Amino acid sequence: MEFDRVVTCMGAVVMLAALSSCGGMGAAPYRNAKLPMEQRVEDLLGRMTLEEKVDMRSGGTWMDTRAIPRLGIPALKMNDGPLGVRYWSPDISGTKGSFGTTAFPSGISMAATWDPDLVQREGQAIGQQVRAFGRNMLLGPTVNIARLPQWGRNFEAYGEDPYLASRMAVAYVKGVQGEGVIGTVKHFAANNQEFERTRVDVKVSERALHEIYFPAFKAAVQEAGVGAVMSAYNKVNGVWCAENPHLLTEVLKKQWGFKGLVVSDWASTHSTVAMERAGLDVEMPGAESLKEFQKDPIYSRFGFIGGFASPDKLLPVVRDGQVPQSLIDDKVRRVLGVMFTSGLFDRQDTAPTNTVDTPEQQAVARQAAIESMVLLKNAGNVLPLVAGKVRSIAVIGPNAAVARTGGGGSSRVTPKSSPPSPLDGIKERAGSQYQIGYVLGCSMEGEDKVKETATARAALIQEAVALAQKSDVAVIFAGYSPDTEQEMYDRNLELPAGQDDLILAVAKANKNTVVVLNSGGPVLVGRWIGQVPALLEAWYPGQAVGPAVAAILFGDANPSGKLPVTFLQRWTDSPAYANYPGKNLTVEYAEGIYVGYRHFDKKNIAPAFPFGHGLSYSTFAYSDLQLKPRKVAAGQPVEVSLNVRNTGSREGAEVVQLYLRDVKSSVDRPVRELKAFRRVVLKPGETQAVSLSLGPAAMAFYDEGKKDWVAEPGAFEVQAGSSSRDIRLRGVFELTK
Numbered sequence: 001m002e003f004d005r006v007v008t009c010m011g012a013v014v015m016l017a018a019l020s021s022c023g024g025m026g027a028a029p030y031r032n033a034k035l036p037m038e039q040r041v042e043d044l045l046g047r048m049t050l051e052e053k054v055d056m057r058s059g060g061t062w063m064d065t066r067a068i069p070r071l072g073i074p075a076l077k078m079n080d081g082p083l084g085v086r087y088w089s090p091d092i093s094g095t096k097g098s099f100g101t102t103a104f105p106s107g108i109s110m111a112a113t114w115d116p117d118l119v120q121r122e123g124q125a126i127g128q129q130v131r132a133f134g135r136n137m138l139l140g141p142t143v144n145i146a147r148l149p150q151w152g153r154n155f156e157a158y159g160e161d162p163y164l165a166s167r168m169a170v171a172y173v174k175g176v177q178g179e180g181v182i183g184t185v186k187h188f189a190a191n192n193q194e195f196e197r198t199r200v201d202v203k204v205s206e207r208a209l210h211e212i213y214f215p216a217f218k219a220a221v222q223e224a225g226v227g228a229v230m231s232a233y234n235k236v237n238g239v240w241c242a243e244n245p246h247l248l249t250e251v252l253k254k255q256w257g258f259k260g261l262v263v264s265d266w267a268s269t270h271s272t273v274a275m276e277r278a279g280l281d282v283e284m285p286g287a288e289s290l291k292e293f294q295k296d297p298i299y300s301r302f303g304f305i306g307g308f309a310s311p312d313k314l315l316p317v318v319r320d321g322q323v324p325q326s327l328i329d330d331k332v333r334r335v336l337g338v339m340f341t342s343g344l345f346d347r348q349d350t351a352p353t354n355t356v357d358t359p360e361q362q363a364v365a366r367q368a369a370i371e372s373m374v375l376l377k378n379a380g381n382v383l384p385l386v387a388g389k390v391r392s393i394a395v396i397g398p399n400a401a402v403a404r405t406g407g408g409g410s411s412r413v414t415p416k417s418s419p420p421s422p423l424d425g426i427k428e429r430a431g432s433q434y435q436i437g438y439v440l441g442c443s444m445e446g447e448d449k450v451k452e453t454a455t456a457r458a459a460l461i462q463e464a465v466a467l468a469q470k471s472d473v474a475v476i477f478a479g480y481s482p483d484t485e486q487e488m489y490d491r492n493l494e495l496p497a498g499q500d501d502l503i504l505a506v507a508k509a510n511k512n513t514v515v516v517l518n519s520g521g522p523v524l525v526g527r528w529i530g531q532v533p534a535l536l537e538a539w540y541p542g543q544a545v546g547p548a549v550a551a552i553l554f555g556d557a558n559p560s561g562k563l564p565v566t567f568l569q570r571w572t573d574s575p576a577y578a579n580y581p582g583k584n585l586t587v588e589y590a591e592g593i594y595v596g597y598r599h600f601d602k603k604n605i606a607p608a609f610p611f612g613h614g615l616s617y618s619t620f621a622y623s624d625l626q627l628k629p630r631k632v633a634a635g636q637p638v639e640v641s642l643n644v645r646n647t648g649s650r651e652g653a654e655v656v657q658l659y660l661r662d663v664k665s666s667v668d669r670p671v672r673e674l675k676a677f678r679r680v681v682l683k684p685g686e687t688q689a690v691s692l693s694l695g696p697a698a699m700a701f702y703d704e705g706k707k708d709w710v711a712e713p714g715a716f717e718v719q720a721g722s723s724s725r726d727i728r729l730r731g732v733f734e735l736t737k
């Protein structure tokens with residue numbers, strides 16, 4: 001209802017016409033695009049009534065704020081991301097009226113490319129599609145750290161390392177915002193598990209926040225000028241994120257100088273005055289939509305709340321002085337500032353156009369899908385599949401004939417046209433050169449009840465074994481689905497639906513068994529990894545899953561992805577193990593900064609596959625590490641250079657990773673921390689010089705006493721490698737006093 005009203009008033013209406021007819025403000029300074037943003041904001045703010053200001057503080061509908069037609073102030077029109085544009089209708093379930101867009105590779109896939117330029121192009125394409133729908137704000141990227149291997153949203157985010165996540169966040173936001181769309185980094189902060197996400201209190205040290213959980217947010221703010229930050233559902237150190245003055249005001253707005261707006265996560269606020277004082281600027285969704293949502297059983301089951309900034313709650317506390325008007329002004333100033341900066345006042349946002357899923361955008365999705373896949377194991381060079389050597393291929397598994405484009409939840413994108421599955425991709429590529437057989441092998445949990453009985457399962461496995469026996473190669477498409485890996489639930493670390501048994505049986509029947517995984521994070525592969533020669537991690541690669549997998553398997557593309565998360569051998573090895581799911585709704589981040597590989601390195605635990613690992617069909621040699629200068633003064637960078645040579649016979653890409661170790665420090669510091677990287681494409685035999693810079697920030701740790709970053713004088717070891725456990729070159733520099 002409300003949505004329709006807003007659309008009629010603002011939607012396809014030419015903004016300038018609306019302005020002059022609604023308010024007669026034709027010559028008002030705020031309408032002058034040539035004036036500085038601050039001046040326009042102040043001018044407009046001065047024309048607003050308190051009621052209008054308060055009106056701007058919370059949603060009008062599920063995805064939109066209220067427009068103020070009298071002054072020509074547009075609504076913020078949001079869309080979920082980050083894997084593409086999820087188009088919402090006013091209907092909260094998102095099913096009615098939703099239509100297709102490009103399904104891009106998941107966040108974890110993008111991180112696995114280690115290719116910020118490509119991620120920026122993905123962000124740009126997504127921004128274009130937001131605009132094409134006449135919308136102006138994207139609820140992405142998700143930049144929370146993969147602390148917990150089971151986290152149901154690992155697939156949306158950029159993995160376990162704060163530096164890698166920062167580079168991806170900055171690139172993505174630049175891409176989106178370059179199109180005049182407001183980007184939103186979410187969820188601030190320490191939102192690292194789905195289990196009781198709306199109720200848990202995360203106990204975490206300031207050092208871990210600043211070194212592990214904050215950097216991607218900070219980088220998006222300071223390097224990409226992100227317009228919006230979304231607060232998280234959980235508490236941090238006893239205070240709800242949506243009303244947490246330390247997070248929202250002290251750190252984000254004061255320390256980092258964030259000038260944009262803080263938007264709440266959906267139905268996550270808990271009170272009016274505390275939220276206002278803490279620094280929340282826009283509450284979502286709107287009161288009417290919230291009322292609808294409250295009727296849904298998931299509302300109370302999953303601990304949603306919300307509805308505290310609506311005018312009926314906010315106006316009284318402003319009028320009686322509990323919330324000063326100056327605070328309201330600050331919030332409105334931020335919203336208007338973001339609107340002006342993004343050009344919302346100076347353009348005509350049109351109704352849906354035809355620029356969604358263009359050939360260029362599809363090409364970005366496809367290239368990203370290919371670059372993201374990580375070849376984890378390839379014993380005896382089973383891959384690539386070569387015609388002549390291989391004639392028959394058994395395609396097996398619950399993810400073979402279905403395109404697993406993304407995980408489940410609010411990031412779910414409906415592709416515009418139905419995407420080819422891996423089986424389709426393989427058949428298309430194989431043509432008549434290969435004989436392709438297909439069997440299901442096992443049915444994905446929740447997808448076919450009949451086939452989930454014990455007898456049916458045994459029969460399916462038997463069928464798979466029979467096909468594998470008579471084929472040269474067996475390729476099993478295993479992993480998860482949007483129902484078994486999704487927002488609101490953490491997932492199992494073991495493959496669902498008895499897929500381990502399927503893999504073991506097929507591997508026994510055919511020694512050339514290749515496993516391809518769809519997962520958003522680590523999977524326990526220990527039961528079968530010793531029996532299968534090849535393993536390809538495909539993540540959720542978006543709509544290009546079919547052709548991209550085929551390109552890698554047949555060697556049309558050379559794999560170049562690298563792991564943005566550690567694959568662990570057993571759950572008990574995880575740093576989160578001791579404190580998950582937590583007691584009495586409290587989760588202690590007792591491991592502090594030792595998240596991901598920082599933990600495995602410190603405790604000297606062998607992972608199944610280390611952070612940064614990923615094979616190629618080629619090989620690369622590292623040489624000539626040089627550090628300049630060897631003695632560096634505080635505040636100065638060290639320039640690192642080295643040579644990488646393609647020693648194989650195929651063109652390929654290598655991701656050179658630079659880790660740093662503070663040799664002696666007054667506080668405990670990790671064995672290595674990623675501080676720079678570069679993806680280089682090399683022809684066979686080609687050598688390239690790679691230069692990377694380690695700035696002062698790379699050397700510093702967060703000093704809780706000083707509440708600041710400190711780089712202590714002394715020796716630092718630079719480790720250059722192909723993964724965190726494959727260090728090829730080492731060198732030392734000294735930071736002088």
Ligand code: BGC
Nearest residue numbers: 080081139186187265266410
């Ligand atoms: C999710 C957000 C999302 C919002 C709107 C929330 O449940 O946590 O990431 O943007 O819903 O769909």
